[in-house]
Amino acid sequence: SQQGEEDPQALSIQEGENATMNCSYKTSINNLQWYRQNSGRGLVHLILIRSNEREKHSGRLRVTLDTSKKSSSLLITASRAADTASYFCATASSGYALNFGKGTSLLVTP
Amino acid sequence: DGGITQSPKYLFRKEGQNVTLSCEQNLNHDAMYWYRQDPGQGLRLIYYSQIVNDFQKGDIAEGYSVSREKKESFPLTVTSAQKNPTAFYLCASLKTSGNTDTQYFGPGTRLTVL
Numbered sequence: 396s397q398q399g400e401e402d403p404q405a406l407s408i409q410e411g412e413n414a415t416m417n418c419s420y421k422t423s424i425n426n427l428q429w430y431r432q433n434s435g436r437g438l439v440h441l442i443l444i445r446s447n448e449r450e451k452h453s454g455r456l457r458v459t460l461d462t463s464k465k466s467s468s469l470l471i472t473a474s475r476a477a478d479t480a481s482y483f484c485a486t487a488s489s490g491y492a493l494n495f496g497k498g499t500s501l502l503v504t505p
Numbered sequence: 506d507g508g509i510t511q512s513p514k515y516l517f518r519k520e521g522q523n524v525t526l527s528c529e530q531n532l533n534h535d536a537m538y539w540y541r542q543d544p545g546q547g548l549r550l551i552y553y554s555q556i557v558n559d560f561q562k563g564d565i566a567e568g569y570s571v572s573r574e575k576k577e578s579f580p581l582t583v584t585s586a587q588k589n590p591t592a593f594y595l596c597a598s599l600k601t602s603g604n605t606d607t608q609y610f611g612p613g614t615r616l617t618v619l
Contacts, residue, residue: 399547425606426606428606428607430610435593435613435615436612436613437509437511437595437610437611437612437613438548438595438597438608438610439610440607440608440609443606443607483547483548485608487606491536491553491555491599491606492538492550492553492563493550493606493608494550495540495547495548495549496547497545497546497547498546498547
């Protein structure tokens with residue numbers, strides 16, 4: 396079942412600006428992951444944050460996790476046109492299956 | 506060159522026909538997954554397998570079948586019982602040992618029912 400829900404559904408910004416997208420989920424998790432999908436392609440893993448972590452960085456990506464609010468945010472700094480894609484959060488609970496949200500569609504214009 | 510391959514990239518099927526989508530991985534991953542993605546939607550889990558000769562239904566297994574005879578392969582059959590099979594199908598794999606749940610995805614197969 397889809398547990399994660401991203402917000403906004405779509406986001407349009409200019410190159411150089413920061414992009415922030417949010418994810419809310421419903422049940423307790425072991426970790427939360429963010430994936431990117433370019434149009435018509437498979438998903439690429441970006442970053443994983445565990446339930447006992449509050450913030451994590453990877454290059455221009457910054458992820459936060461608030462387990463009390465059951466929410467996470469993904470910040471992409473200094474966006475580039477190549478960042479144009481759909482971004483999905485996925486939660487891992489028990490077992491090895493992930494629950495994906497519907498995604499945020501990001502458009503970065505030159 | 507390690508990774509996950511899916512074939513074919515595009516597949517067309519007539520109503521009433523069964524069709525099998527291929528997924529192969531050479532990452533030595535234990536678990537494999539099949540997801541369905543509809544336009545503007547997230548991924549929904551069809552089936553997954555944590556070990557050879559074993560698999561579990563996901564959220565939308567009706568009309569689909571799988572097999573896991575080899576660690577490297579996890580083919581998905583879309584049967585005529587699936588009422589609305591036109592979608593983008595994604596296969597993924599996961600190394601279950603170690604402290605990570607990161608899934609690696611194939612490029613996908615777009616199935617269109619004519």
